[in-house]
Amino acid sequence: MVTEPSLSDEALAGRVxxxxxxxxxxxVQRHATRYFRxxxxxxxxxxxxxxxxxxxxxxxxxxxxxxxxxxxxxxTTWFYRVLVNQCLDHTKKKRPHLVxxxxxLNEKMQTTGIDLELQEKQASLRQWMGELxxxxxxxxxxxFYEGLSxxxxxxxxxxxxxxxxxxxxxxxxxxxxxxxxxxYLE
Amino acid sequence: MMxxxxxxxxxxxxxxxxxxxxxxxxxxxxxxxxxxxxxLKDWLGQIWHPKPILVLAICLILGFAAGLYPGFSQDTTRxxxxxYYLLHDVGAEL
Numbered sequence: 001m002v003t004e005p006s007l008s009d010e011a012l013a014g015r016v017x018x019x020x021x022x023x024x025x026x027x028v029q030r031h032a033t034r035y036f037r038x039x040x041x042x043x044x045x046x047x048x049x050x051x052x053x054x055x056x057x058x059x060x061x062x063x064x065x066x067x068x069x070x071x072x073x074x075x076t077t078w079f080y081r082v083l084v085n086q087c088l089d090h091t092k093k094k095r096p097h098l099v100x101x102x103x104x105l106n107e108k109m110q111t112t113g114i115d116l117e118l119q120e121k122q123a124s125l126r127q128w129m130g131e132l133x134x135x136x137x138x139x140x141x142x143x144f145y146e147g148l149s150x151x152x153x154x155x156x157x158x159x160x161x162x163x164x165x166x167x168x169x170x171x172x173x174x175x176x177x178x179x180x181x182x183x184y185l186e
Numbered sequence: 187m188m189x190x191x192x193x194x195x196x197x198x199x200x201x202x203x204x205x206x207x208x209x210x211x212x213x214x215x216x217x218x219x220x221x222x223x224x225x226l227k228d229w230l231g232q233i234w235h236p237k238p239i240l241v242l243a244i245c246l247i248l249g250f251a252a253g254l255y256p257g258f259s260q261d262t263t264r265x266x267x268x269x270y271y272l273l274h275d276v277g278a279e280l
Contacts (some may be wrong), residue, residue, distance in 0.1 A: 021222065025215045032214065053206075054214050060219055061218045076213065122200050127214040144198060176194050185193045 009075040010123040024061055031056070031076065035083055041141045042087040044130075052090060056083045073155065080148070080156040084138065119148065120185055128178050135159075136171035143168055249277030 007015075007023075009030070009132065013021035032053060039049035060067065067078050129137055135157065141166075142153035153163040179185045207213075252273045 009204050021215075021219060023239070024218055028211050032211045033206055036210065037203055040203045040206075041201075050206055050210050054217065057214045058217055058221065062221065080225075118200070121197070122202065125197065125201050140198075141252065145201075172194060175198070176190070179194065179197050184197055185190065 010069060012063070013067055013075045014069060016061070024057075026059055027075075031079070035079065038080065038141060038146055039083060039087050041145060042084070042138070043091065044126075048090065048094075049087075051082065052087050054064075056086055058155075059086075074152070077152050077155050079159070080142070080146075080152075084156060088134070124178075124182060124184070125175075128175055132171055132174060136167045136174070138172040139164055139167035140175075244274050246271070249273040253277075 007026070009027065012023040012027050012030075015186055026079065035053045035056070036049055038186075040046065040051045043052065060079070061084070066082075067075060069154050072175065129140075132140070138157060139153060142148045143150060150161060150164055151167070154161045157164060176185070252270050
């Protein structure tokens with residue numbers, strides 16, 4: 001079966017449900033990188049993020065009927081939800097991560113002297129992001145970094161729109177306060 | 187948008203992340219193909235090496251079919267008659 005590049009994600013997912021491996025390959029090629037970005041922002045580990053993306057895609061390949069086109073949810077939104085749940089389950093199961101201050105110190109030690117100020121800002125930002133409550137961080141990742149609309153992000157997180165907006169506002173407010181205190185927003 | 191918000195967004199954009207491995211996509215696609223092949227192999231394996239429970243199930247189905255199919259039991263040929271009673275006996279024993 002030949003897969004046209006112009007097919008929508010939903011059409012491709014429908015073909016995967018009929019066992020079309022080319023449609024599956026097209027979905028992987030189209031979206032693997034964006035899903036990796038989100039998984040990486042949740043896990044902060046390249047290998048684990050790649051593993052999560054691979055597992056999520058293969059779960060869809062094994063059980064494609066789990067995506068229900070009649071529920072009027074875009075395939076990408078549904079898949080974001082699958083991936084997010086999987087990453088959050090993974091973080092609960094795995095050994096305790098390095099605490100944020102340790103990550104911060106490790107990153108500082110790797111500093112080579114080139115653009116120290118920028119690297120310090122980046123390390124601080126990662127540390128503060130890590131300190132945010134999980135749901136606030138996820139809201140920020142979905143809306144700001146992944147560019148999802150508030151409605152889509154709310155669907156991915158399984159919360160109401162108002163709750164999502166509140167999470168987003170609190171996350172930004174916390175980061176803003178910390179950045180101002182450190183003098184990064186001047 | 188307020189000036190402070192713009193500054194915050196610029197600050198948030200500093201969080202760069204690495205690119206995924208260039209082989210990530212190929213790995214996922216290759217693994218999906220491998221899974222499909224294993225599935226087919228398993229299915230063939232079951233056909234050629236049926237488990238005892240499968241043999242019993244087939245015997246039972248044949249036994250019931252022999253009993254239900256009217257032309258079968260009325261068949262006067264000696265061979266079919268023997269098969270009929272054999273299958274019935276197997277069904278009864280099970």
